[in-house]
Amino acid sequence: MPVGMTTLQLLFLIVFVLLLQLICGIGVSVWRWRNSLSADAPSTPANASSPAWPYWRNFRITRRAFEDDARTQCSFYFEPVDGAPLPPFKPGQFLTFSAPGGPSPLIGDGGLSGPITRCYSLSSRPDPANYRVTIKRAAAPAAFPNAPPGICSSYFHDRVQVGDIIKVKAPAGQFFLDADPSRATVLVAGGIGITPMLSMLLWAFAEQPDRTLHLFYGVQNGAVYAFRTTLEELAQSHPNFRLHVLYDTPSPSDGEGLHVSVGRVDIDLLKRTLPDGVAHTFYVCGPPAMMESIVPALRAWGIPTSDIRTEAFGPASLRPSVSAPEAGPFDVRFRRAGRSIIWNGQDASLLDFAERNGVEVDSGCRSGSCGTCEANIVSGSVRETQKPDYEVRDGHCLLCVSVPTSALVLEA
Ligand SMILES: Cc1cc2nc3c(=O)[nH]c(=O)nc-3n(C[C@H](O)[C@H](O)[C@H](O)COP(=O)(O)OP(=O)(O)OC[C@H]3O[C@@H](n4cnc5c(N)ncnc54)[C@H](O)[C@@H]3O)c2cc1C
Incomplete structure (x- = not known):
C-alpha cells in the first residue's frame, strides 16, 4: 500500500482506475463501430473499376473562383469533412455529385423532383487534401430560349458557397491520360x-x-x-x-x-x-x-x-454508332413502380422508355458514366447500346445505355 494511504482511499483509487479503463474502452469501441459503418472512409486508390469509397461522401467547399472573364465557368475546391486523405485519381476522371432537384413534369403543379445526379471532371491534378471541379453555367439552348436553365450547374453557380457541404461519389471513368510518356x-x-x-x-x-x-x-x-x-x-x-x-x-x-x-x-x-x-x-x-x-x-x-x-459530357454529345434498337414487342415490368409496359423499339434506351411512360427512375449522366440508373434484372435480357464507363454489377444493367432483347422484369 502506498505510504500515507488508507484502505478506503486505495479502494477508491482502484475503482477510479477501473472506471477510467471502462470509459476509454467504450470510447474506442464506439469509434471503431462508427468507422466500420461509415461509407465515407477511403479504402483503395481510385482505379477504373472499383470506387475508392462507396456511395456518397461529404465534402466542404473551401474556395470558388471564376476561370473566365465572362464568369460562366466557376471552379469549386472542396475537402473531405472526415479529414481523411483523398485517394489519388487518374487525370481525366470525373466525380459524381448530388444536388437538389428541379421542376419535374412527372410530379406536376411545379413540384420538384428528388435529388439529381450529375458528373463533373476533376480539373486539378491529384492532391491528397482537396479536389477541384470547374462547372459551366448551362443556359437555355439557343433553339429553346424559353427552356429553364440547367438545374445542377445553376445550383452550383447561384447557391453553393464556401463552407457548404456537398455530397460526392468517388473518382471514376475510363477517360484518363495514358501514363506512358513516350506516346x-x-x-x-x-x-x-x-x-x-x-x-x-x-x-x-x-x-x-x-x-x-x-x-x-x-x-x-x-x-x-x-x-x-x-x-x-x-x-x-x-x-x-x-x-x-x-x-x-x-x-x-x-x-x-x-x-x-x-x-x-x-x-x-x-x-x-x-x-x-x-x-x-x-x-x-x-x-x-x-x-x-x-x-x-x-x-x-x-x-x-x-x-x-x-469523353461525352452528356447524352447527346456523342451518339454511339449502334444498330437499330430491338423492335420487340417485349413486356417490360418495372417491379418497384408496379408498371408493365410494352417495348416496341420506339426508344433509344430503357431510361427514355421509362420516362416517356411516366415511370420515375433515378438517372444522372444519361451516358453510362455515373451508375445512378443501375437496375437489377430480375428476369430477361438486355443489350448495351454503348460500353459504359461505370462497372455494372452482375445481373444488373444501366437503364440509360440498355435496350431489352426479351421480356424483362426490372427491380426499378
Ligand atoms: C463524365 C462527365 C463529365 C462532365 N464534366 C463536366 C465538367 O467538368 N464541367 C461542366 O460544366 N460539365 C461537365 N459535365 C456535364 C454536367 O454533368 C451536366 O450535364 C451539365 O452541368 C448540365 O447539367 P444541368 O443540371 O446544369 O443541366 P440540365 O438541367 O440537365 O439541363 C441541360 C440543358 O437542357 C436545357 N433544358 C432544360 N429543359 C429543357 C427543355 N424542356 N427543352 C429544351 N432544353 C431544356 C437546359 O437549359 C440546359 O441547357 C460532365 C458530364 C459528364 C457525363
Whole structure:
C-alpha cells in the first residue's frame, strides 16, 4: 500500500482506475463501430473499376473562383469533412455529385423532383487534401430560349458557397491520360471540355516534365477562354507543350496572339499542325458538333480506334454508332413502380422508355458514366447500346445505355 494511504482511499483509487479503463474502452469501441459503418472512409486508390469509397461522401467547399472573364465557368475546391486523405485519381476522371432537384413534369403543379445526379471532371491534378471541379453555367439552348436553365450547374453557380457541404461519389471513368510518356499526345478540347485536359496537363508536367503534349482548345471568344493564365504559364515553362487556342467567333477586342488564332479545331488544322510520321494518341472532349466532326475524321485519317479516346459530357454529345434498337414487342415490368409496359423499339434506351411512360427512375449522366440508373434484372435480357464507363454489377444493367432483347422484369 502506498505510504500515507488508507484502505478506503486505495479502494477508491482502484475503482477510479477501473472506471477510467471502462470509459476509454467504450470510447474506442464506439469509434471503431462508427468507422466500420461509415461509407465515407477511403479504402483503395481510385482505379477504373472499383470506387475508392462507396456511395456518397461529404465534402466542404473551401474556395470558388471564376476561370473566365465572362464568369460562366466557376471552379469549386472542396475537402473531405472526415479529414481523411483523398485517394489519388487518374487525370481525366470525373466525380459524381448530388444536388437538389428541379421542376419535374412527372410530379406536376411545379413540384420538384428528388435529388439529381450529375458528373463533373476533376480539373486539378491529384492532391491528397482537396479536389477541384470547374462547372459551366448551362443556359437555355439557343433553339429553346424559353427552356429553364440547367438545374445542377445553376445550383452550383447561384447557391453553393464556401463552407457548404456537398455530397460526392468517388473518382471514376475510363477517360484518363495514358501514363506512358513516350506516346505523343494530342488533347482536343471544346469549351468546358477543357476540364479533363487541364487535369492531364497538370499531372503530366508535374510527373513527366519532358513529355510532348499538344492542346487544341476551341472556344467562342476571349471572354470564355478558361484557365488562360495557367495554360500560358505551362506553355512558357514547358518547351514540349504546344498550345493552340482557336476563337470561332472572336469579339472585336480579341486579337490573335502567341498561342491564339481565329478558326475552328478541325481535322485540317490537326493535319496541318501535327508532325508527320509520329504516332499520336488523341483525347477528345467537347460539344456535340465538334465531337461528331472530329472523331469520324480522325478515323478516316487512319488513326486506330484504340488511339482515339473520347469523353461525352452528356447524352447527346456523342451518339454511339449502334444498330437499330430491338423492335420487340417485349413486356417490360418495372417491379418497384408496379408498371408493365410494352417495348416496341420506339426508344433509344430503357431510361427514355421509362420516362416517356411516366415511370420515375433515378438517372444522372444519361451516358453510362455515373451508375445512378443501375437496375437489377430480375428476369430477361438486355443489350448495351454503348460500353459504359461505370462497372455494372452482375445481373444488373444501366437503364440509360440498355435496350431489352426479351421480356424483362426490372427491380426499378
Ligand atoms: C463524365 C462527365 C463529365 C462532365 N464534366 C463536366 C465538367 O467538368 N464541367 C461542366 O460544366 N460539365 C461537365 N459535365 C456535364 C454536367 O454533368 C451536366 O450535364 C451539365 O452541368 C448540365 O447539367 P444541368 O443540371 O446544369 O443541366 P440540365 O438541367 O440537365 O439541363 C441541360 C440543358 O437542357 C436545357 N433544358 C432544360 N429543359 C429543357 C427543355 N424542356 N427543352 C429544351 N432544353 C431544356 C437546359 O437549359 C440546359 O441547357 C460532365 C458530364 C459528364 C457525363
